[in-house]
Amino acid sequence: IGRFLARIHTVGAARPFVHRPALDLQTFGFASRDVLLTGGYLPLDMESRWVKAFDEAMLVAQTVLESVGDVKKIRLHGDCHPGNILWTPEGLPGAGPHFVDLDDARSGPAVQDLWMLLSGDRPQCLRQLGALVDGYEEFAEFDRRELALIEPLRTLRLVHYSAWLAQRWHDPIFPINFPWFGTSDYWKGQADMLQEQAEAMQAPPLMA
Incomplete structure (x- = not known):
């Protein structure tokens, strides 16, 4: 898979996207927050807790991004998980x-x-x-x-996923398939995960 990627x-x-957005703090983070808050998707008993966790996580994310510095942005698949890979024997x-x-193809780091x-x-x-990086480097740096x-x-994907659900909530199939979205338990879990991510972002990164 590394070689293929x-x-x-x-x-x-080879060239940038013409119409697709970039993957960054604004598009995946703050824009997603705005969708959730302006749309009223967070229950009142969880809104302040989630916003506090979001703000803290974004602050840490910004610090990490600044410490890494500029990296090359390329056109990406954007949602590259095992469920989106089919194999021909x-x-x-x-x-x-x-x-x-x-659907989530956009520009960002490899x-x-x-x-x-x-x-x-x-x-x-x-x-x-x-293993992924070893295969990757057979074809590209x-x-x-x-x-x-x-x-x-x-962390950004975590927030973006909630906004993705919110933007499709008008589709009758979404409330059926995701009945937990919008509940206090769901948003408590999201706030807890953002707090965990704030800690994870400050830990030593994986090395290859």
């Missing part, structure tokens, strides 16, 4: 991985398309990351400074 990113780096035409669901492929505890993630962006990117 590097090939995709080589094409993605060896021996058949087109054997190998096929990446689907490009590591955005790597970190969602990691799972398990830290040692497991380190092994998986090492990988800026290891971007590894420090994994937890900030995870």
Whole structure:
């Protein structure tokens, strides 16, 4: 998968998107917050708690981004997790991985398309990351400074996902499939996860 992603990113780096937005604090963080607050999706008993956790997490994320400095922004898949990869078995035409669901394609750091492929505890993630980067670097360079962006990117995805649900809540199928969205328990969990992410962003990053 690392080799295949590097090939995709080589094409993605050739030129920028014309209409797709970038993945950054504004588009995934603050814009998502505005969608949630102006739309009244947070229950009153959880709004201040979530906003406080959001503000603290964004402050830490901003600090990490500034410490990393400028990194190259390329066209990305944007939502590269195992559920969006289909495999054709060896021996058949087109054997190998096929990446689907490009709804979240946008520009950002290459590591955005790597970190969602990691799972398990830290040692497991380190092994998986090492294998991904080794394969990636057979076809393209990988800026290891971007590894420090994994937890900030995870934090932004957490907020963006809630806004994504909110923006589709008018679709009758969404309240059926996501009945917990909008409940106090859901937003308590979201606030707790943002607090956990604020701590995770200050921990030493994964290395490869």
